[in-house]
Amino acid sequence: MVEVKQDHSGLSTDLVARGAALGAATLHEAGGKIGALPHTIRPVAPGMKVAGPAYPVAGPGGDNLWLHHAIYAAAPGDVLVISVDGLTGHGHWGEVMAVAAQQRGIAGLIIDGGVRDAEQLATRGFPTFSGGICIRGTKKDPRGAGSLGTPVAIGGISVHAGDLVVADADGVVIVPAERAAEVVAAGEAREAEEQEIFRRLAAGETTVDIYGLPGIPG
Numbered sequence: 001m002v003e004v005k006q007d008h009s010g011l012s013t014d015l016v017a018r019g020a021a022l023g024a025a026t027l028h029e030a031g032g033k034i035g036a037l038p039h040t041i042r043p044v045a046p047g048m049k050v051a052g053p054a055y056p057v058a059g060p061g062g063d064n065l066w067l068h069h070a071i072y073a074a075a076p077g078d079v080l081v082i083s084v085d086g087l088t089g090h091g092h093w094g095e096v097m098a099v100a101a102q103q104r105g106i107a108g109l110i111i112d113g114g115v116r117d118a119e120q121l122a123t124r125g126f127p128t129f130s131g132g133i134c135i136r137g138t139k140k141d142p143r144g145a146g147s148l149g150t151p152v153a154i155g156g157i158s159v160h161a162g163d164l165v166v167a168d169a170d171g172v173v174i175v176p177a178e179r180a181a182e183v184v185a186a187g188e189a190r191e192a193e194e195q196e197i198f199r200r201l202a203a204g205e206t207t208v209d210i211y212g213l214p215g216i217p218g
Helices: 013-022 024-030 065-073 095-104 118-124 177-202 207-211
Strands: 050-058 079-083 108-115 128-133 152-154 157-159 164-168 171-175
Touching: 013 024, 013 050, 013 164, 013 177, 024 164, 024 171, 024 177, 050 065, 050 108, 050 152, 065 079, 065 095, 079 152, 079 164, 095 118, 108 164, 118 128, 157 171, 164 177, 171 177, 177 207
Parallel strands: 050 079, 079 108, 108 128
Antiparallel strands: 050 164, 152 157, 164 171
């Protein structure tokens, strides 16, 4: 059964930019250790970063038909967050699809499966975070079950359309849309506190003293 849901984000561009400036790790901590996707989902090239509203997609492992349709179902600025049941033994996404996505204004891709054309994705400047890289191609079976814009789960984390996605060298975090403003504000407060810690360290204090850490045996 085909499931398609057009439910794009109400996240403001300002909120997305503030979240991107904070980074994935800070948002994860500021939100109470929320939304961390599996650590195996990594950027395919150094320096890749992306932030924006999630557009969740599901498709069968080893098949990328749903991914092609997702390019045209998502809105400009969306980040495709794709579950293919964690299958890394196929290249579900490559350079042609990245160029098509860029033409549509798609911000980037998060996928728990494999991709290919890693060097070309880097050269094209399309932020891609994947569970692995594999040259093996995929099929395009119209009978394969999938969904566009309806929630998916990756590594036990539920991803809904419009959730805030931030991905960088540290990993990928999903912040529920209804908590995005709160978590970004908490992240900014956390950053301000860290600046004070840096000042105290420069003045000669130790992390043991600043955090009130217990001693170690011996």
